[in-house]
Amino acid sequence: MSLYNKLMPLPSDYFGIxxxxxxxxxxxxxxxxxxxxWHINIEDEPRWYRNAPVVLGAGLLEMDVIxxxxxxxxxxxxxxxxxxxxxxxxxxxxxxxxxxxxxxxGMARExxxxxxxxxxxxxxxxxxxxxxxxxxAMLTLIKKFVKKTDKKEKRINLLGNVHLDVxxxxxxxxxxxxxxxxxxxxxxxxxxxxNIKDLRKLSQAEKNVVISSSAxxxxxxxxxxxxxxxxxxxxxxxxxxxxxxxxxxxxxxSKSEKKGKTIxxxxxxxxxxxxKKFLNKTGFDVITVSLFSTENLKKAPLEFLxxxxxxxxxxxxxxxxxxxxxxxxxxxxxxxxxKNLLHKNIPFVELPHIxxxxxxxxxxxxxxxxxxxxxxxxxxxxxxxxx
Amino acid sequence: xxxDKTRVKIKNFKTPDDFPFSPLExxxxxxxxWGVVETTLLLPNSVxxxxxxxxxxxxxxxxxxxxxxxENFYMLEIDENELIMESHFEKLEKTVEEIVKKRKPxxxxxxxxxxxxxxxxxxxxxxxxxxxxxxxxxLYTVMAPLSIGSKPSPFELAYTALYDFLxxxxxxxxxxxxxxxxxxxxxxxxxxxxxxxxxxGLQCMEIPKxxxxxxxxxxxxxKFSITVHPLGNVLASKxxxxxxxxxxxxxxxYSLEEIEKNYExxxxxxxxxxxxxxxxxEAQKYSQAVSNLVKNKKIAIGTSVYGxxxxxxxxxxxxxxxxxxxxxxxAPKPFEWEYIKKxxxxxxxxxxxxxxxxxxxxxxxxxxxxxxxYGVDAGIFCKNAVNVPLSRYQLNSYGYSNLKKLxxxxxxxxxxxxxxxxxxxxKNLLI
Numbered sequence: 125m126s127l128y129n130k131l132m133p134l135p136s137d138y139f140g141i142x143x144x145x146x147x148x149x150x151x152x153x154x155x156x157x158x159x160x161x162w163h164i165n166i167e168d169e170p171r172w173y174r175n176a177p178v179v180l181g182a183g184l185l186e187m188d189v190i191x192x193x194x195x196x197x198x199x200x201x202x203x204x205x206x207x208x209x210x211x212x213x214x215x216x217x218x219x220x221x222x223x224x225x226x227x228x229x230g231m232a233r234e235x236x237x238x239x240x241x242x243x244x245x246x247x248x249x250x251x252x253x254x255x256x257x258x259x260x261a262m263l264t265l266i267k268k269f270v271k272k273t274d275k276k277e278k279r280i281n282l283l284g285n286v287h288l289d290v291x292x293x294x295x296x297x298x299x300x301x302x303x304x305x306x307x308x309x310x311x312x313x314x315x316x317x318x319n320i321k322d323l324r325k326l327s328q329a330e331k332n333v334v335i336s337s338s339a340x341x342x343x344x345x346x347x348x349x350x351x352x353x354x355x356x357x358x359x360x361x362x363x364x365x366x367x368x369x370x371x372x373x374x375x376x377x378s379k380s381e382k383k384g385k386t387i388x389x390x391x392x393x394x395x396x397x398x399x400k401k402f403l404n405k406t407g408f409d410v411i412t413v414s415l416f417s418t419e420n421l422k423k424a425p426l427e428f429l430x431x432x433x434x435x436x437x438x439x440x441x442x443x444x445x446x447x448x449x450x451x452x453x454x455x456x457x458x459x460x461x462x463k464n465l466l467h468k469n470i471p472f473v474e475l476p477h478i479x480x481x482x483x484x485x486x487x488x489x490x491x492x493x494x495x496x497x498x499x500x501x502x503x504x505x506x507x508x509x510x511x
Numbered sequence: 512x513x514x515d516k517t518r519v520k521i522k523n524f525k526t527p528d529d530f531p532f533s534p535l536e537x538x539x540x541x542x543x544x545w546g547v548v549e550t551t552l553l554l555p556n557s558v559x560x561x562x563x564x565x566x567x568x569x570x571x572x573x574x575x576x577x578x579x580x581x582e583n584f585y586m587l588e589i590d591e592n593e594l595i596m597e598s599h600f601e602k603l604e605k606t607v608e609e610i611v612k613k614r615k616p617x618x619x620x621x622x623x624x625x626x627x628x629x630x631x632x633x634x635x636x637x638x639x640x641x642x643x644x645x646x647x648x649x650l651y652t653v654m655a656p657l658s659i660g661s662k663p664s665p666f667e668l669a670y671t672a673l674y675d676f677l678x679x680x681x682x683x684x685x686x687x688x689x690x691x692x693x694x695x696x697x698x699x700x701x702x703x704x705x706x707x708x709x710x711x712g713l714q715c716m717e718i719p720k721x722x723x724x725x726x727x728x729x730x731x732x733x734k735f736s737i738t739v740h741p742l743g744n745v746l747a748s749k750x751x752x753x754x755x756x757x758x759x760x761x762x763x764x765y766s767l768e769e770i771e772k773n774y775e776x777x778x779x780x781x782x783x784x785x786x787x788x789x790x791x792x793e794a795q796k797y798s799q800a801v802s803n804l805v806k807n808k809k810i811a812i813g814t815s816v817y818g819x820x821x822x823x824x825x826x827x828x829x830x831x832x833x834x835x836x837x838x839x840x841x842a843p844k845p846f847e848w849e850y851i852k853k854x855x856x857x858x859x860x861x862x863x864x865x866x867x868x869x870x871x872x873x874x875x876x877x878x879x880x881x882x883x884x885y886g887v888d889a890g891i892f893c894k895n896a897v898n899v900p901l902s903r904y905q906l907n908s909y910g911y912s913n914l915k916k917l918x919x920x921x922x923x924x925x926x927x928x929x930x931x932x933x934x935x936x937x938k939n940l941l942i
Contacts, residue, residue, distance in 0.1 A: 127606055128586040132573060136566035153535060157625045158656035162538045163566060167573040172539050173932060174891065177872040181536035186657050189629060200534035204869060207513055219564045220625050220657065222591070251564045251591045461576075482573050483540070487936065 126440050130464035134415065134479055135288060137248040137257025138216045139164055140338060142179045143286050144261035145246075146171060147316045151180065151210040153201055155228060156218025156250065158183040167482040168288065171316075180204070189224055198231055202239040211320050213243040218250035242320075244268060254479055255416055258286045258338035262313070266342050269323040272350055280370070281329040282312045283354075284339030288479040289392040292486070296335070298494025299358055306367065313339075331370055331426075333358065337393040340420055347425060355426035357394055360402035361498040369426050380407035385510055387411075388448075390458035391477050393418040395492065397429040399457060399475075402498065406511075411453070413438060415479070441465070455510055457501070460485055471508035473501065514877060517868035518836075522859030524851060527842035530865065537869035539891060540935050547622060547654045548574040549695055550669035550742075552583055554650075555721045556617040558610055560585045562603060563624035564594065567654065571622075577939040578904075585610055594626050600637050604644075611645045617724040618648045620672065628655035648676050648724065663745045671745045673718070673730075674753075680728040681754055688733040689781070690716045690756065692747050693740030696907045703790060703910040704737070707774075711783040731756075735781055739763055739909060741844050762846060763818035765913050766826035767791070767798055769850075774910065787911065794911035797918045798830060804921050805883065806831035811893050813886025814839040814866065817906040818913075821850040823885060826917075828857050835881055838866045838889045883921070887940050890931035898931045899924040900940055 138154060142164050145152045154160040161181030165172050169179060182197055205213050213235055215228040228245035236243040246261050262283070280303055285293055293316055303310045311318070311325055327346070332354035334343045343354040359366035368375035386409040389396045393414040400410040411434045418431040438444040445465040448456075456462070456470055459477040461484070466472075475492060476485035491500040505511045519531050548571050552559055561571055561584070568586040575584035587606050593599040607619065619641070623632060638649045652672040656664075663671065670693075689708055691698075697720045698705060705715035721727040731750075736758040738747045747758040759780040761773035774785055810832045812820045821843060824834045834854075843851060854861060864871060866888060881893035890898035899920050908916045934940045 126588050126602070127609070128568065128572060128588065129584070130581065132576060133565035133568040133586055133588055135569060136564065138566065158536060159570070159625075161536060163570040165538050166540055167570065170540065170936065173935075174875055174894065175872075177537040177539075177869045180869050181538065183533075183536040184657065186628075189657065204534050207516075207870065208873065219566060219591075219594070220629060223595070223626060223629055249591060250566055464581075482569075483936065484576070484939075 135254040137252045140254035140257030141246045141261040143288050144258050147314050150212035151205050152214050155182045155221045160218050170483040170486045205241045215245040217248040222249045255338040259341045262342040270326050273327050276328045278308045279329045280308045281332045284336035285312050289336040298496040353425045355428040356421045356424040357398045357429040383407040385454040388453040388456045473504040513870040517871040518862045518864045521855050521861040530842040533868035536867045547669040553718050554618050558583045558616040559620040561622040562587045567624040621651045623653040625655045625657045667745045674749045677731040680731040685732045686734050690733045690736040692738045692743030699907045703912045707785045790911040794914040797914035800918045802830035808882045809833050809835050811836040811881045811884045811889045813889030815886040815888040816901040817903045821847045825850045825854050834861045838864045840866045887934045897928045
């Protein structure tokens with residue numbers, strides 16, 4: 125999406141990395157100029173408010189860049205990690221540190237040696253997408269802290285609780301509760317309830333559920349390394365098909381009569397396709413627009429979602445704006461910021477997406493998972509006389 | 512205690528080196544941005560185009576959306592290769608063409624980022640080409656926090672970008688024209704400063720009030736500038752040095768003595784006389800009214816207030832308040848040391864805290880006894896206090912009328928307090 129005006133540029137990879145690492149009690153150092161961490165903390169990290177600091181900026185100035193004062197920053201990071209009693213230190217690249225070729229891996233090794241605190245860097249450029257960053261961060265944690273153990277029956281991981289895509293963690297409660305009601309022990313990754321030591325439990329799962337696209341690589345890795353199969357997607361409604369897949373049963377399909385109405389859904393790949401499944405079942409035709417390609421979601425060994433025709437990705441804001449205004453939709457389900465692109469009145473169901481609108485709608489009341497999600501969407505669609 | 516590393520007592524705060532610099536930056540949602548977006552859009556009939564990696568653009572986009580003027584703010588994302596190879600100029604030209612066709616601006620502000628700063632990206636030829644092709648003025652600025660300490664801040668640089676537009680415009684000096692520099696929004700209806708100048712036969716030129724490029728260019732014909740915020744100092748200095756427009760720095764103040772001093776400075780430099788006795792008397796009443804509200808109250812002040820946090824601390828201290836904390840992000844500006852010196856005599860035990868210090872965010876209970884905070888940035892630490900934002904996005908007064916505003920805002924918030932979280936997250940005040 126090259127030229128922006130009515131929408132905001134998406135977060136870059138180091139936002140995704142910091143989103144994943146945020147909950148684990150560590151020190152996340154954005155190795156860049158003054159302002160590097162601001163971009164995250166001011167607009168994209170509402171979890172910060174009146175909590176202990178997690179994401180800090182190195183605050184590089186001109187002479188730091190020219191003279192390459194890595195030793196100075198290593199000492200600062202070591203001291204801060206010790207003073208704040210952090211469990212680990214992670215160094216993250218920015219466009220500036222990428223340009224100057226800062227050796228963050230080497231710095232991390234030295235920090236670990238000097239402080240006794242686990243330190244690592246997550247490979248990023250500061251320029252690629254937040255999903256790539258989140259993906260790398262999750263994979264780094266899993267490779268570093270998860271070892272093969274015995275599987276435990278009825279243990280499930282929900283992979284991909286990246287707040288930039290999922291919103292507040294409590295949005296997953298309906299799914300967690302449904303699983304627990306069926307006797308499952310659920311680990312959400314990453315999560316505000318876990319710490320680095322808890323990560324080893326991840327390999328005990330009998331199945332993984334990928335709830336956002338950035339967890340796909342981790343799920344693939346765990347499938348190959350720990351023989352944990354995975355499915356991509358989450359249920360909206362009772363989730364008969366979803367639970368049947370988890371329990372290795374043949375799912376029973378039911379669909380409502382077609383309504384002859386088309387709904388456009390815009391957002392993160394797993395979310396839009398999960399919503400598409402629910403809406404199709406409810407009798408709607410659905411067109412989806414994902415931020416990034418959903419082709420990789422087809423890799424999942426357990427098939428739940430099926431990206432296919434009528435699933436689009438747009439290169440830029442202008443193309444999306446044209447698409448929204450040239451086609452006819454009976455309703456749109458998307459982040460409120462997309463309203464800026466509309467030239468006409470279309471029934472609009474707001475589904476906030478932090479990656480799109482930052483913290484503007486962080487506290488809004490909405491649901492999109494499980495039974496609560498079904499209620500939310502049906503009520504909204506009913507208010508537009510579409511149900 | 513860790514908190515000791517984040518603060519210094521006023522009695523020990525004598526040079527910039529005494530400031531409790533932080534090892535790493537901790538900036539929470541209570542801290543404002545660089546102001547580049549607001550500054551670039553001060554100009555009439557202008558649009559802004561920021562060019563850089565998405566990470567830099569997002570922050571400014573957020574500001575623009577929060578302030579409600581995203582329609583005038585464009586962002587062109589460029590990737591790593593384009594950045595390093597400087598191969599984005601063609602893309603830039605096409606983008607400007609698209610913008611100009613749609614918006615027909617008179618001024619385009621082109622903003623680069625830290626990456627341009629390090630790589631030394633040279634936009635000068637491209638700018639000349641754009642100006643010629645599209646018949647618009649193109650001003651260049653750079654949002655490069657990397658340059659802090661060695662150059663003016665990104666905020667100041669953005670404000671100073673206007674100089675490039677004015678330098679070629681001088682026709683002849685207008686003896687009755689005075690520029691007012693450092694404002695974001697026009698002075699309010701009280702317009703005390705401009706009314707006072709008017710009563711002396713002078714016209715006031717405020718950037719946010721100019722309606723088009725022709726009016727804006729008149730600034731280069733002014734005889735004097737009055738700078739009311741340090742943000743305008745670099746521009747004022749360039750105008751003085753290169754266009755002979757003399758400048759007097761008379762910053763926004765809340766203490767009667769400081770306000771009086773500022774007017775005396777203006778009178779002396781501009782060789783005129785104000786009749787502000789009625790205003791002064793009214794201000795004295797408001798000063799007393801504020802004193803009634805704040806006397807013996809434990810108070811904290813943040814750097815986000817309209818004016819200087821140190822000057823406000825001085826004013827409130829004189830009104831009987833107990834100043835417990837002043838939160839700032841950097842070492843004080845040169846003009847603020849005078850306030851610190853005076854505050855030291857009244858209350859040497861006031862603490863100055865570094866708002867960006869990570870250790871400050873470890874213990875919010877520490878400030879639980881604070882009763883009133885001025886500034887939303889200070890408010891995040893003082894969870895039991897009534898938060899009075901006194902923000903530059905709310906206030907636009909000058910001179911004696913500041914006392915009235917200070918009273919009104921304090922009383923309003925004491926009577927109907929709004930939670931700090933709501934100020935930041937619902938009202939988007941401090942960004």
